[in-house]
Amino acid sequence: MLMKLTAVTLDCADPMALAAFYHRATGIPLADRSDEEFAGLRGADGGLFLGFQRVDGYRPPSWPDQEVPQQLHLDFDVDDLDEATARLVEWGATVPAEQPRPDRWRVVLDPAGHPFCLSIPRGSV
Incomplete structure (x- = not known):
């Protein structure tokens, strides 16, 4: 069995804002959004999907310490x-x-x- 990675989804407080940041940084176009709960970018020719989902009470990682991994x-x-x-x-x-x-x-x-x-x-x- 061979698996192909098709998507990575990040938790966040504001999916559209984070999608806009990664769109600017990568040029990958906005491909999906639903209300204020989810947004996503998709690479050309069905490439990797980068998604962003709203999570209530989201706490960002605290790199480099691991209080919030x-x-x-x-x-x-x-x-x-x-x-x-x-x-x-x-x-x-x-x-x-x-x-x-x-x-x-x-x-x-x-x-x-x-x-x-x-x-x-x-x-x-």
């Missing part, structure tokens, strides 16, 4: 770490002080507090 994180390749980080901060992301390997990757927190990493594609460094 991160549970998962996303990784994105970028051409320039500094430029990508700056643009994401303009759009509402934050950069935690703790950066385990800032020369190789950057940890960034989306507007709902989910940590994700930016890195230069392997073989480009």
Whole structure:
């Protein structure tokens, strides 16, 4: 049996706001929304679906400590770490002080507090 990953869904307080952030960051178009409970982005040609679902009492992860665990994180390749980080901060992301390997990757927190990493594609460094 072979499984194909088709979707990743993140909990949050405001699905449309988080979908808008990731749309700006990735260019993946908005593909789904239902009232204020859910929104999603879908890559080209039926690619990976990135969903955002509203959760009452949502508490963002508290990275790097684990008082509220991160549970998962996303990784994105970028051409320039500094430029990508700056643009994401303009759009509402934050950069935690703790950066385990800032020369190789950057940890960034989306507007709902989910940590994700930016890195230069392997073989480009």
